[in-house]
Amino acid sequence: MTTAQQTVVTAVARLFGEKDASAIDDFFGPVYVQHSALGVDGLDGIRGLMANLPPAFHYELVRSIAEGDLVVTHGLYSGYGPAPVVGFDVWRVADGRIVEHWDALAPSSSADPRAAVDGPVVADIAVDSEESRRIALAGPTGDLVEHAPALGAAGPYSRGTVHQVIADGDLVFTRGEGTAGDAPAIVNDLWRVADGRVAEHWTLISLIPAQLPHGNGVF
Numbered sequence: 001m002t003t004a005q006q007t008v009v010t011a012v013a014r015l016f017g018e019k020d021a022s023a024i025d026d027f028f029g030p031v032y033v034q035h036s037a038l039g040v041d042g043l044d045g046i047r048g049l050m051a052n053l054p055p056a057f058h059y060e061l062v063r064s065i066a067e068g069d070l071v072v073t074h075g076l077y078s079g080y081g082p083a084p085v086v087g088f089d090v091w092r093v094a095d096g097r098i099v100e101h102w103d104a105l106a107p108s109s110s111a112d113p114r115a116a117v118d119g120p121v122v123a124d125i126a127v128d129s130e131e132s133r134r135i136a137l138a139g140p141t142g143d144l145v146e147h148a149p150a151l152g153a154a155g156p157y158s159r160g161t162v163h164q165v166i167a168d169g170d171l172v173f174t175r176g177e178g179t180a181g182d183a184p185a186i187v188n189d190l191w192r193v194a195d196g197r198v199a200e201h202w203t204l205i206s207l208i209p210a211q212l213p214h215g216n217g218v219f
Contacts, residue, residue, distance in 0.1 A: 004093040005066035011098060012073055012089075016059035021050045028098045034214055035102040037206075041214040054079040063121040065168035067129065069093050072166050072173045074190065074202070076113055077105065084113040086150035088188040088204050090164060090175065102164070102175065102218070104186045104206035110148035119147060119200055120192060123169035127193065133165060136172035136191040140198035149203040155181040157205050159189075163219045170194060177219065184208045186218055 001009070007027060014023035029043045039045045057079035064073045071091045076084040085105045092100035108116035151157075162176035170193050178187035185207050192200035208218055 001064075002066045002071075003096070004069055005064055005071050007093050007096055008066075008071040008073065008091045008098065009061065009064055012059070012061060015046075015050070016057075017061075019050070019053060019057070021047065024050070030097075031099055033100040033216055035100070035216050035218050037209050037212055037218055038103070038105070039213065041216060045214075060084075062117045063123075063171075065123050065166060065171045065173060067166045067168055070164070070166050072190075074117060076117060081107075083107065086113065086116045086204055088173070088175070088190075090166070090173075104152075104175075104188050104204055106150040106152035106204050106206050108148050109151050112148075115148035116150045116202065116204070117147070119145070119202070120171075123171040125169040127170040129167040129169055129172075132170055132172050132191075132193040133167040135193045135196065136167070136174065136198060137162075137165065140191075140201065142197060144198050145200040147200070147202045149205065151180070151204075152185065152206040153180040153183060157181075157185060157187065159187050175219075178205070180205050180207060 011027035014020045032043050034041045061075040073089045078084040087105045090102040091098050157180040160177040162174050164175040166173045172191045174189045178185045188204040190202040191198050
């Protein structure tokens with residue numbers, strides 16, 4: 001686990017696992033750029049989020065991967081409705097502190113939310129990350145394990161420009177623009193590479209609202 005990854009995993013465990021708001025002072029800022037469609041910019045946005053968590057809130061971190069200063073967490077958020085929602089979060093770390101954040105949330109298309117996050121939870125770092133990146137960006141060929149997607153809207157979706165690619169051993173995360181139906185969406189994909197091809201795939205599609213609570217954009 002990289003230093004940046006350790007920082008994020010520890011911060012997320014404190015913040016969302018223990019609901020410990022002091023983690024904000026310990027791990028975030030002083031500048032914090034928010035790209036989430038669900039939160040306002042800056043450290044005050046995180047503090048406001050923590051102050052308004054529902055009593056039943058719970059977060060389960062399923063897996064994390066990292067490349068350089070970017071860390072991806074994939075997990076389940078509970079307490080916002082009758083069933084957990086799936087989340088991909090991307091965190092940027094600078095000088096040991098979290099300074100930027102992107103995310104997307106959507107319900108699983110399966111009756112079992114875990115169907116959207118199950119599978120291997122640790123990257124195989126013995127696999128060459130650059131080769132995995134090349135294979136993932138080339139797209140899947142042949143049979144692969146498709147996990148139940150997390151979809152923020154019903155209907156077909158398409159992929160467009162990719163804005164982030166984070167490769168860690170056999171796991172590659174891509175985040176980019178797309179459409180779900182006729183609406184703009186954030187398309188999040190996690191690909192596992194094995195034997196020179198894409199062998200496993202997780203998807204999360206989240207609609208982009210017409211108005212954001214900040215001016216930073218979602219990408």
